[in-house]
Amino acid sequence: GALNLAFENLKKKLQEEGLFDPSRKKPLPPYPARIAVVTSPTGAAVRDIISTIKRRNPLVDIRIYPCLVQGPEAAESIVRALQSANAHKKDIDLILLGRGGGSTEDLWPFNEEAVARAVADSKIPIVSAVGHERDAVISDFVADLRAATPTAAAEHAVQDLSVAIGSLERMAPEALYRTLFARLEKNTDRLLRLGEIADVRMGTVLDRADRQLEFLALKLRMSNPLNVIRRGYSVVQxxxxxxxxxxxxxxxGDRLMLLMKDGIVRCTVEEVKTGS
Structure with missing residues (x-):
């Protein structure tokens, strides 16, 4: 019908302008601290987004930028909310734009050219999550990432805190060093039994493993930042x-992480003095 024709015409126009090109899409921050949610403040979508983010990482600061998501005034309302969020771009790391499912007419504001251009003009990365997985709107194509649902958008945006902590522990040289020795000790008996069966083969394997382990141990000792931290210093990232x-x-205004002996401190730079 007429709506489908309008959709295809605008899609073609924006595509020819390059607004869908992967090269213009902004990368999402891996650990956003402040997320703006542009949606209806009373719909199911905002509840799903908030509950998902808080479940995955309760430390994330969520800021709601309310707007209409359907009806003749919705497109203008969405544009104003996006512009308002961008006015605070120093305080916001990511924008989630979306609403729950509905008919083509209900979702139409997200097919309006004004909304598409507001998404394209955003200085903050945007995840678009409008309707359900089968739904596709123009804002999805222009956004930096399209998620199937508002819940999926929150999951894309926020890494599970327990997983992040686990990854950090695995990345720490000292933790890796302990793991290598624990695994070696655990498998000593099995290696010895295999050595009795095939002494020559296992002797070669063990020699190679010993050399690799010595190399890794030396490399880890040389690169271990925790040795610096133990002396009372902190490491800044x-x-x-x-x-x-x-x-x-x-x-x-830069946001930093201080890695200290007993934990991690997040802070913001208030003043910079250089020189001696």
Missing amino acids: SEKGAWILRASDLSV
């Missing part, structure tokens, strides 16, 4: 995980 070595690399 940017929010994205980059090591910070100089004060001149920082700006006021």
Whole structure:
């Protein structure tokens, strides 16, 4: 019908302008601390998003930017909410834009050109999650990531905190060092029994394993930042995980992580002084 024709015409127009190109899509932050949710404040979508984010990481700050999601005034309302979120871009890491399912007419505001261009103009990465998996709207194509549902959008946006902590522990050189020795000790008896059956073969395997283990142990000891932390220092990383070595690399407002002997501290730079 007329709506389908309008959809295809706008889709073709924006595609020819390059608004769907993967090269223009912004990467999502791996650990967003502040997320803006642009949706109806009373719908099921906002409840699903909030509950999913809080379940996966209760430390995330959620900010609701309310808007209409259907009806003749919805497109303008969505644009205003996106612009309002972008006005606070220094305080927001990611935007979730969406609503629950509905008819083609219900979802139509997300097919409006004004909404598509507001999504494209956003300086903050946007995840679009409109309707259900079978639904596809123009904002999905323009957004930096399309999720099948609002719940899926929250899952894409926020990594499970327990998984993140587990990954950090596995990445820590000292933890890896302990794991290597624990595994070696656990398998000693099995290796010895196999050695009795095929002494020559297992002797070769064990020699190779010993050399590899010695190399890994030396490498881990040389690169272990925890040796520095134990002496009373802290290690500074940017929010994205980059090591910070100089004060001149920082700006006021930057968010940092301080890795200390007994935990991790998140902080924001209020003043930068360089020199001696």
